[in-house]
Every structure is written in C-alpha cells, then in structure tokens.
Amino acid sequence: MRHYPPSRALAVSRPLLPSLSSQCQLIACLCVLLCAASVAAEQPANDNVASVGEVSDYAPISFELDVQPIMTARGCNQGACHGKQRGQNGFQLSLLGFDSDYDFHALGTNARSRRLSFASPESSLLLRKATAQVPHGGGRKIEIDSPDYETLVNWISQGAPRRLPNEPTLQRVELSKEIYSLKPDQSVAQKVTAYYSDSTSRDVTLSTSYLSNDAAIVSVDDRGRLTAGPLPGETAVMARYMNHICVARVSIPQTEMLPEGFFSKLPQANFIDKLIYAKLEKLGVKPSQPAADATFMRRVYTDIIGRLPTVAEAEAFLDSSLENKRELLVDQLLDRPEYTDHWANHWADLLRPNPYRVGIKAVLNYDAWIRKQFRDDVSYDEFARQIITARGSTWQNGPATLYRDRRTPDEVATMISQLFLGVRLECAKCHHHPFEKYSQADFYSFAAFFGRVGRKGKGLSPPISGGEEIVFTSTKGDVKHPVTGEVLPPRPLFGKADLDDHSDPREALADWMTSPENEFFAQVQVNRVWAQLMGRGLVDPVDDLRSTNPATNPELLDALAKHFQDSGYRQKELIKTITLSNVYSLSSTPDETNSGDRLNYSRHYRGRLRAEVLMDAIADITGSNKNLDAMPPGSRANQVWTHRIDSVFLDTFGRPNENQDPPCERLPDSSVTQTLHLMNSQELNDRIRKDGSRADTLAKSKLTAEEVADELYLSIFSRWPNQREQDYAAKLIRLAGDERRSAIEDLMWAMLNAPEFTIQN
Known part of the structure; x- marks a missing residue:
C-alpha cells in the first residue's frame, strides 16, 4: 500500500475532524503525527508533485477530480443507492455527483465525520463498507489494493481536502472514436479522455459509466468494451464521466452486402429517399417492394384525415389510370375538412387539460382554439x-x-x-x-x-x-x-x-425559440409528424431530443427541419413531402435483409389505428353512428373536446387517461383486451345487426353475392377481394338463402375482427 510522506499528509489547513470537540480533535491530530513520524522514518522525503494527468505516489488528491469520479463509476451515487432522494441507511449523496460541495460534506463532516478515519485511513468506514469488510447493502464496490482503493486511502491520508491550490476544472470528455461498424460478435475497446482547464488530460476509461440503448444489439461492460450481438442492427452507447457525456454510434451491417449500384437504380422522389437509401446502403439492407395502390390509399386516408375511404372513393382511386394519382390524392386530402379534426386531435393530447381541474368552459374554448389553428392553416x-x-x-x-x-x-x-424544444427538463x-x-x-x-x-x-x-x-x-x-x-x-x-x-x-x-438558429424547434415537430406518418420517430420518444438519444438518421432529421423552416413552418407542406416519398410508399412486408430492421425505414412499420380512427371507421362501415355524451348528434370521435367524455371503446384502444396531465402519450401496442372487446362487444354486435345498417341495406339490395363481397372488402379493407376471397364470401351469401342478411352480418363481424382492419399495413 502506498502512503504519502508526512509533509504531504499534514499540509492541510482545514480541521481534520470539524464536528468533534477541540479535545477530540487534539487527540486525533496527535495520532496523525505519530503515524506520520513512523512513515517518515521509513521513507525519504520527496517534494515533487505530479501533474493532474499523472497521479503518482506523492500527487495531491482532489475530491472533485479524483474521489467523486470513483463514487460515480462504482454506482455509489446512483438513484438506486445513496443518490436517491433520502439516501440509503442515513448516508445521502447528490445524484451522479452533480453537487460536489454537498457530497464533500456528506463524507467529511456529516455524522461527526464518522466515515473517515484520519488516524488510520484504512479503517475508514467509507473504505470498509466499499470493500465489504463490514456489512454493506450495496456489496463490494472496490477491491483492496486496487487503484481506486489507493486513491481513497491517499486522499484521507492527506486530510481529505475539498480543493487543491490552483485546482483545474474538468472541461470536456471525448471518446477516441464516435462511430463504429462492427461485425457480429466482434468486440472492441473504447477509450475516454478527460480534458482540463490547465491543458492537461487523463485517461478516465475505467472511471466512466456506460449504457447501451439496446444491449441486444451492442452490449458494453464497465471497462467500456463494446461487444456486438449476433444480428445486424445499430444503437448508441453513452459514456458519462462526472456529468459530461459523449456518445458512440455503433452499427452492425449485414455480412453479405448488396450488389454494387443497387440503390442507384431505385427511384427517388425527393431528399427523403436519398438519405434513407444512403443509410440502408451502409447497412447492406434492402428496402421492401412498393406498396400496392390499395395499401397506399388506405394509409394516406387514415394518416391525413383519420378515416377510411368510402366505397365510391376507393373505387375511383383504384380504377384511375393517371400516373400522378397518388399526388392528386394527397393534395385532395390535405384540403379536406377532416384534416383539421384529425391533426388537431393529435395536439389536443399534448395541450388539453382536465376540465374538472380548470373548468369545462375553459377547456372547451381551448379545444376550439386548437382546431381553428389547423382550420386556418396557421x-x-x-x-x-x-x-x-x-x-x-x-x-x-x-x-x-x-x-x-x-x-x-x-x-x-x-x-x-x-x-x-423536445427537451425533457424535469430531471434538472x-x-x-x-x-x-x-x-x-x-x-x-x-x-x-x-x-x-x-x-x-x-x-x-x-x-x-x-x-x-x-x-x-x-x-x-x-x-x-x-x-x-x-x-x-x-x-x-x-x-x-x-x-x-x-x-x-x-x-x-418566443423569438429565441422560433428563430432559425434554434434547430430544436423545427426538429421536434418534424419528428412528431414523421412518427405519426412512418410509425416511429427518427428520435424515440419523439420529444426527447438529446445527445444520448441520437436520431437514427441525423442527416434526415436536419434536412426535414430545414425543409420545414424554408416552407414557413407549414405542416401541410411537410406532410405532403413525406407522404409522396418512395420510402413512405414501401410495403410493410419484410424481405430476407430487413426483417430485423426497426429503425431505418426499409419497410413501412405496421401499427394499430388510432382509437378515434377505429371508432369512426366502425361507424362508417356499419352505417350506424353512436351519439357521444356532451357532443352534438352525429359528431365523430376525433371531434370530442375532452377525454372525460365516456367511451369504453376509446379507453380500450388507448386514448390517454382523463386524469393524466398533458402532454399525454398514447400506448400504441395492441392488447388482448382490445381483441376481446371487438369479439365480445354487445355494442358492436348491435350496430352490425341494427335495422337500417349497411348489412341490412346490402341484404335488401339487388346486388349479387359477388357485388356484396366487393362492397364489404372495399368498405372494410379498402381493397378489392382476390378471387378466392370473393368466391368464398359469395358462396356463404348464396347458401344462406333467405338468411342472406345474417350471412352478411357474420361476414362483416369476422372482417372487423381481422388484423387487416385494426392494423395499418
């Protein structure tokens, strides 16, 4: 074990035990003198002091630069240990060492300085707990005779100073490399360097905390070593040293790359395709095939106006031979009045409070204002x-x-x-x-x-x-x-x-926030719109923009933000640009290279339709609307002005809890409860079988069984049935004879329970 000479151990101006009586302090000082004399007799004096970057036997130890990093790296001040709100077992530290003064007093003066023993540093409770020589709920954090142990012993031997003369400050930390491309199962070491105000630096790799955003793709150990998983993918790995953070982006490309020139042959509608294809080319991932017209049509209807196309609308689009019919459809939908309610409903989740808290009239007025902004295209x-x-x-x-x-x-x-801004400040x-x-x-x-x-x-x-x-x-x-x-x-x-x-x-x-120089303002909104249209944000969660949660395609995020700014912050222009890209029009069916892709939009990501969209779709399909409380007759679900309006259906399919404070987040996942609700809902059954419903009307019509099948598929799935589907449905209807209406009702019920209805492909 290394000790400091007496000249270094006694060169401390602060009281050794400030919370003890003067008599106790005197006894402690005598003990230190005796120990120091013993050490001096064994070691020659040496007044050389090493630089901050080279900790030697005689280097002064800094609490902030040497001791705190050890406690942070070993997890002592994390939220699960002494960094939580009331600490642990009477000992509390600031979370991740953000308050050095507080932590110093917690160690050196609180509880009568019982955690440090200046007469015998090795007997300090701090060290005995950390090395598990006495019971410690956190277990062994450091080993005896390890560099961390010696640093702490030497710091206590020096009298545990708070600061050193002319002590430098930590300026930044850097990774030796920020972008890695690894092969499956490959392992590579990282190096983290800290830079200080006096132009010195040191290797702090072993005192840095690491966290992988997806350990299944790339894991990282406490020494900073990255290990790739067996499957292609990418993620980010955070390195944190004393509240300074740097991030490494790690990708694992496909082992078999695509033929040269593959992506140059793909059509590109705009800059979105160019930037997405560039990323996929690096990863060796092939995009899926383009989606069929019917899939694209249903997708843009539900995305832009929040409703399914009618039978007549579906027929018109599918039968059209115009080359630019997709662009024409997008333009038409953006001018539809339903656009207002659908997109205002998205922002209502983020803004609208509980009327029982602020008042019904205030919330109703707020909701009307939100919808007016979208109606006026503000x-x-x-x-x-x-x-x-x-x-x-x-x-x-x-x-x-x-x-x-x-x-x-x-x-x-x-x-x-x-x-x-997409900045979650709550922690700060x-x-x-x-x-x-x-x-x-x-x-x-x-x-x-x-x-x-x-x-x-x-x-x-x-x-x-x-x-x-x-x-x-x-x-x-x-x-x-x-x-x-x-x-x-x-x-x-x-x-x-x-x-x-x-x-x-x-x-x-407001001037600063909306300034073109503030990139966060445009980025968070284009990221929200991108997530709503593409199934996942370039940054996820969509309003958590930070260096430790990087965009999957930062170049695309920047390009979309600039495009949004250049358009005068016009949301319709942004939606049009995204929906007319070839990437938006890709099929959701994976191929042999992109089945594991969840981040790079090599295919369209399937997702459950929004609760209000589903509810309105059922009303349109069955031809039987449901009147909602506190709303005019005939109102649609996405026109509801508060989540307090009772609806078991909307609650089941994920609208925000009425008691949740905005901004509210919806859970996009499907659940067993949703499946059971559609299968067993008496209300749905009544609406299908109600007199005057679509099933009743079709049964009474002169349409053939094949034509009835066509209308069911167009109204529910927004596509023509294939030959097998049409033959099967027509056979059921014909065999029903006088019970034709019952057969149509059963078909409708089965189709409404199919994943193709509830999931957007």
Whole structure:
C-alpha cells in the first residue's frame, strides 16, 4: 500500500475532524503525527508533485477530480443507492455527483465525520463498507489494493481536502472514436479522455459509466468494451464521466452486402429517399417492394384525415389510370375538412387539460382554439408563439388555459421545453440532468421566463373549477435557485434571447425559440409528424431530443427541419413531402435483409389505428353512428373536446387517461383486451345487426353475392377481394338463402375482427 510522506499528509489547513470537540480533535491530530513520524522514518522525503494527468505516489488528491469520479463509476451515487432522494441507511449523496460541495460534506463532516478515519485511513468506514469488510447493502464496490482503493486511502491520508491550490476544472470528455461498424460478435475497446482547464488530460476509461440503448444489439461492460450481438442492427452507447457525456454510434451491417449500384437504380422522389437509401446502403439492407395502390390509399386516408375511404372513393382511386394519382390524392386530402379534426386531435393530447381541474368552459374554448389553428392553416411558429405568450381571459383566449392549468414557472417550463424544444427538463428541476448538460441553474433560469405570469380570478378549486381567470404580465416575479436562493434572470437553455426589446420575457423566449438558429424547434415537430406518418420517430420518444438519444438518421432529421423552416413552418407542406416519398410508399412486408430492421425505414412499420380512427371507421362501415355524451348528434370521435367524455371503446384502444396531465402519450401496442372487446362487444354486435345498417341495406339490395363481397372488402379493407376471397364470401351469401342478411352480418363481424382492419399495413 502506498502512503504519502508526512509533509504531504499534514499540509492541510482545514480541521481534520470539524464536528468533534477541540479535545477530540487534539487527540486525533496527535495520532496523525505519530503515524506520520513512523512513515517518515521509513521513507525519504520527496517534494515533487505530479501533474493532474499523472497521479503518482506523492500527487495531491482532489475530491472533485479524483474521489467523486470513483463514487460515480462504482454506482455509489446512483438513484438506486445513496443518490436517491433520502439516501440509503442515513448516508445521502447528490445524484451522479452533480453537487460536489454537498457530497464533500456528506463524507467529511456529516455524522461527526464518522466515515473517515484520519488516524488510520484504512479503517475508514467509507473504505470498509466499499470493500465489504463490514456489512454493506450495496456489496463490494472496490477491491483492496486496487487503484481506486489507493486513491481513497491517499486522499484521507492527506486530510481529505475539498480543493487543491490552483485546482483545474474538468472541461470536456471525448471518446477516441464516435462511430463504429462492427461485425457480429466482434468486440472492441473504447477509450475516454478527460480534458482540463490547465491543458492537461487523463485517461478516465475505467472511471466512466456506460449504457447501451439496446444491449441486444451492442452490449458494453464497465471497462467500456463494446461487444456486438449476433444480428445486424445499430444503437448508441453513452459514456458519462462526472456529468459530461459523449456518445458512440455503433452499427452492425449485414455480412453479405448488396450488389454494387443497387440503390442507384431505385427511384427517388425527393431528399427523403436519398438519405434513407444512403443509410440502408451502409447497412447492406434492402428496402421492401412498393406498396400496392390499395395499401397506399388506405394509409394516406387514415394518416391525413383519420378515416377510411368510402366505397365510391376507393373505387375511383383504384380504377384511375393517371400516373400522378397518388399526388392528386394527397393534395385532395390535405384540403379536406377532416384534416383539421384529425391533426388537431393529435395536439389536443399534448395541450388539453382536465376540465374538472380548470373548468369545462375553459377547456372547451381551448379545444376550439386548437382546431381553428389547423382550420386556418396557421404556421407552426405562430401557433407556438400564441401559446407561449398567451394572456387574457380563459373564456376568450384558448391558450391562456395553459397558464390556468400550470400555476408555477417550473411547471410551465417543463411543459414548454418538452413541447417546443423536445427537451425533457424535469430531471434538472432537482439535480443535474443525468443524461444531458442541463443543471438546476439552467432549469430555473429557463423557468424565469414565466416568473412574471400573473393571474386574476378565483383560482382553482377542483373538482369544480368553473370560474374565469385572466392571465396577464405582471411587473414583478422572481425565480430563485432552490439551493443557493439566488435570483436567476431569464436565460435560454443555449444561445441568447433579447430581453431588452420586450416588456414580457415570454415574447423574448418566443423569438429565441422560433428563430432559425434554434434547430430544436423545427426538429421536434418534424419528428412528431414523421412518427405519426412512418410509425416511429427518427428520435424515440419523439420529444426527447438529446445527445444520448441520437436520431437514427441525423442527416434526415436536419434536412426535414430545414425543409420545414424554408416552407414557413407549414405542416401541410411537410406532410405532403413525406407522404409522396418512395420510402413512405414501401410495403410493410419484410424481405430476407430487413426483417430485423426497426429503425431505418426499409419497410413501412405496421401499427394499430388510432382509437378515434377505429371508432369512426366502425361507424362508417356499419352505417350506424353512436351519439357521444356532451357532443352534438352525429359528431365523430376525433371531434370530442375532452377525454372525460365516456367511451369504453376509446379507453380500450388507448386514448390517454382523463386524469393524466398533458402532454399525454398514447400506448400504441395492441392488447388482448382490445381483441376481446371487438369479439365480445354487445355494442358492436348491435350496430352490425341494427335495422337500417349497411348489412341490412346490402341484404335488401339487388346486388349479387359477388357485388356484396366487393362492397364489404372495399368498405372494410379498402381493397378489392382476390378471387378466392370473393368466391368464398359469395358462396356463404348464396347458401344462406333467405338468411342472406345474417350471412352478411357474420361476414362483416369476422372482417372487423381481422388484423387487416385494426392494423395499418
């Protein structure tokens, strides 16, 4: 074991045991002197001090640069251990070491400094617990005589100083390589280097924490070694050293590459195809075949206007021989009134609060405002600006309801940053963000933009908050750092906001947020739209843009964002560009190379239809609408103004919980409950068999059995039946004789329960 000479051990100005009595401190000092004298007799004096980058026997140990990284790398300050809210077994550290002063006092002064023994460093409770010499719930974290152990012993021997003279600060960390292309089962070592303010650096690979976004594709051990899995794919691996983060992107291409020039022969409609094909070419993944006209038609109808085509619409498109019929269809759908309700319904999930909390009239007004923005084709930047700077009556100006629902600057800040920047700031409210660069100071400085939001009215009194409230800009309102108590001025998360030209700080925030220089603003919205059209966001979750959650195709995300900006933030133009790309039109059927692809859009990703789309589709197919509570007769499901309106169907198929705070996320997965609901729903059975329904009308019509089969397939699956399907359906209808209506009803029920109806291909 290495010890420091007495000159180094005693060169500490702080009290060795500041929480003990003077008498106890004197005894402890005498013990240290005796130990130091013994060491001095055995070792020659050496006053040489190594640089920060070269820790030698006589190098001073820094708490912040040497000790804290050990505790972070070994998991001592993680959320499952001493980093959780109340610590563990009476010992609490800041999460991932974001507060060095707090951690130093927790070790060196709290509990009468019982965790450190200056007279005998090896007997310190800190070391005995970490090496499992005494019972420790976290088990053994370090080994005796390991470099980590020696560093801690030497630090205690030096008197456990908080800072060293002229101590440098950590500036950044870098990976030796940020992009890897591995073969299946290949293993490769990473190196992480830390750079300091005094131009020194050190290898911190063994003190860095690592996390793979998909360990099945690429795993990483605690030494930073990457190991590829057996299957092709790609993922990102995060390396975190003392709140500094870097990311390696790792791909495992197909072992058999495609023929040279394969992708150059594929048609490209726009820049989306070019960038997707470039990525697939690197991975050796072949795109699926183009989807049939019927598949494309059903896809764009449900994606753009949230409903299935009628029989007449389906026939017209499928029978058309125009070369540009797909482009014509997209243009027609974007001009349809149903576009407004379908896309406004997406944003209602993100914005609309619980009416029992803020009042029915306020929510109804808010919902009407959201729909008007889409009806008037308001640009996205103006839409965001009106929300951010909203003021006035909650009964007159819909977006003012956001400030009725979110009452404090920190509540507004987390929602606005997630909605319009794709930055989830919630973690930084209590501590340094574990996966980002944002600190508590960053969070509350951003929240300070909303510090002067004032309100006049009776406030909230759930569950009956029916009163009107006026939102205005107050002349005062400070936001303080929760730890230091410092008043923080409004400051954006990056860049600068011009506060001098505005009486309301929120106006300066809106200017900064919608500026072309702010890439996050456009990126998060194009990512949302891309996810809704393509089945998965380029970044997933869609509103979690960060370096540790990189886009699967960063070049495409940037290109889409620029295209959106250049269009004047027009959503219809963005939707048109995506839906007319060849990538959007690919079949969902995988081939031999892309069956494992979940990230690169080599095929269309299947997904269950949105709850409101399914409910309206059943109403259209059966010809039997269901009146909804608190809605005018004949209203469609995507026109509902609050999730509080009762509907077992919508709840079963994934609409957000009515008690969930916005922005709400929907679960896209199918479930057994959904299957059982369609199979056993008495309501669905009644609507199919109701007098005057489609089945009743078809049965009474003069259509042949084959023509009835055609109409069923066109109305439910949006395609013509193949010959086998038509023959089978027609045979059932003919054999039914006088029970023709019953046969049609049974066919309709079976088709509505088929995956082809509920899943978008």
